[in-house]
Amino acid sequence: MFRLGRRALAAAAACVIAAGAANAQVKELRIGYQPSPIQDASIAMFETWGAKKGIKIVKVPNSYGVYVEKMTASLTSNSDQYDVIWHNDDWGQLWAHLLEPTDDIDALKYAEKWGMDKVVFGNAQGQNTVVPMGQTFSVFFYRSDLVKPEEVPKTLAELVETSKKLQAANKVKFGYVGGMAMNHSWFSWFWSMWGNNCDVLAPPYERDNAKLAANGWKSMLAEPCMKETVEYWWDAINTHKISPRGMPAYDRNEANAIFMGGDAAFTVADSLWWGTFNDPAKSKMAGKIGAARFPLGPNRKEPFAWDDIWGWAIPKSISPERKALTKEMLAAMMVDKEGQMKMFKATGAPPPNTEFWPDIAAADPFMKLLKEAVLDSPNKVRGAYYFPNWPAVHKAFNDTVTKAVTGKREDIAKVLVDGAPLVSKAAQ
Numbered sequence: 001m002f003r004l005g006r007r008a009l010a011a012a013a014a015c016v017i018a019a020g021a022a023n024a025q026v027k028e029l030r031i032g033y034q035p036s037p038i039q040d041a042s043i044a045m046f047e048t049w050g051a052k053k054g055i056k057i058v059k060v061p062n063s064y065g066v067y068v069e070k071m072t073a074s075l076t077s078n079s080d081q082y083d084v085i086w087h088n089d090d091w092g093q094l095w096a097h098l099l100e101p102t103d104d105i106d107a108l109k110y111a112e113k114w115g116m117d118k119v120v121f122g123n124a125q126g127q128n129t130v131v132p133m134g135q136t137f138s139v140f141f142y143r144s145d146l147v148k149p150e151e152v153p154k155t156l157a158e159l160v161e162t163s164k165k166l167q168a169a170n171k172v173k174f175g176y177v178g179g180m181a182m183n184h185s186w187f188s189w190f191w192s193m194w195g196n197n198c199d200v201l202a203p204p205y206e207r208d209n210a211k212l213a214a215n216g217w218k219s220m221l222a223e224p225c226m227k228e229t230v231e232y233w234w235d236a237i238n239t240h241k242i243s244p245r246g247m248p249a250y251d252r253n254e255a256n257a258i259f260m261g262g263d264a265a266f267t268v269a270d271s272l273w274w275g276t277f278n279d280p281a282k283s284k285m286a287g288k289i290g291a292a293r294f295p296l297g298p299n300r301k302e303p304f305a306w307d308d309i310w311g312w313a314i315p316k317s318i319s320p321e322r323k324a325l326t327k328e329m330l331a332a333m334m335v336d337k338e339g340q341m342k343m344f345k346a347t348g349a350p351p352p353n354t355e356f357w358p359d360i361a362a363a364d365p366f367m368k369l370l371k372e373a374v375l376d377s378p379n380k381v382r383g384a385y386y387f388p389n390w391p392a393v394h395k396a397f398n399d400t401v402t403k404a405v406t407g408k409r410e411d412i413a414k415v416l417v418d419g420a421p422l423v424s425k426a427a428q
Contacts, residue, residue: 041339115308137270182394
């Protein structure tokens with residue numbers, strides 16, 4: 001018995017030594033991400049932490065167009081290619097079972113509860129699987145050198161009227177420009193749809209999967225509000241000509257480039273582009289940009305906002321030692337006030353630690369607007385749905401509205417009716 005006891009103690013000691021040695025051997029952490037202002041600013045905080053700890057931060061950029069497919073393949077193959085990956089509410093439920101729970105990171109107590117809802121990022125055991133890098137939502141940007149704050153369109157009809165006046169005066173080539181292509185639906189389709197009391201699935205704004213299932217995953221493509229939305233954009237492109245003819249194929253980068261080049265008066269983009277829009281090295285419109293609430297359609301009177309987070313996640317398949325080190329790095333990022341202040345200054349994205357928000361708002365009018373219009377708003381919309389099939393639903397939706405807006409106006413209703421069951425089928 002004495003010998004067994006000694007053997008057990010020796011084995012335990014060996015495990016401790018082995019774990020310590022393994023931890024000591026972790027000299028780098030690999031970050032899978034999509035280059036963007038907010039991700040670059042967040043990774044800069046990782047690099048600050050890494051420099052202090054003697055850990056090399058290896059950045060592995062991925063294209064946005066293939067990001068979900070590539071990361072899904074890496075996660076499902078139990079690869080240890082990445083220690084941290086960019087995580088988004090769009091694919092929160094798609095990956096939840098493949099990610100390390102993060103509830104044991106104490107610094108998450110500073111995160112906004114709306115963005116950290118476990119309906120969005122929780123696994124089957126109710127554990128969270130994300131650490132926020134910052135709040136992401138869009139706002140209505142406008143050329144402040146052309147439009148006074150009190151002149152900013154408050155309705156979709158006013159957006160047409162104001163755009164045409166500016167075009168007639170040769171102030172701009174286009175009134176409105178925004179992304180419309182798949183994975184860029186938010187910047188034209190979604191905000192205008194939500195602003196008209198419409199949504200992808202019925203009832204509008206509902207994100208409880210049990211209620212959506214009980215309603216048969218009913219698509220709203222065939223509803224009058226969706227027909228109004230598609231007709232609005234068809235007219236904006238073809239009749240009023242306030243938007244580019246090629247806009248149905250635009251991604252956010254193409255739309256942002258037109259806006260920053262001064263060829264459009266209005267756009268919708270993530271608030272984190274505030275810094276880029278006002279960067280003289282990147283934008284001809286630097287210092288001439290304002291932001292406001294979204295114009296509303298005829299079916300809605302109350303202002304609305306959507307609010308989600310971008311975050312970081314840890315693949316379940318990496319070693320315990322690397323998981324522990326990664327959590328230490330993410331916890332340090334959550335309390336890095338200097339780094340988060342730099343993030344806001346560079347991007348306009350509210351940082352992940354909510355305790356820093358009042359200080360930023362007191363010194364920055366843009367953050368004050370974001371708090372009033374979005375962060376503190378009682379009328380919030382979640383920017384996606386939270387079931388594994390959401391990417392397929394999104395594609396079925398975007399394929400249908402793209403077909404409708406690029407065809408004949410008189411065919412819009414039929415295209416939407418034909419596409420509605422495809423959305424419902426994708427959800428099921």
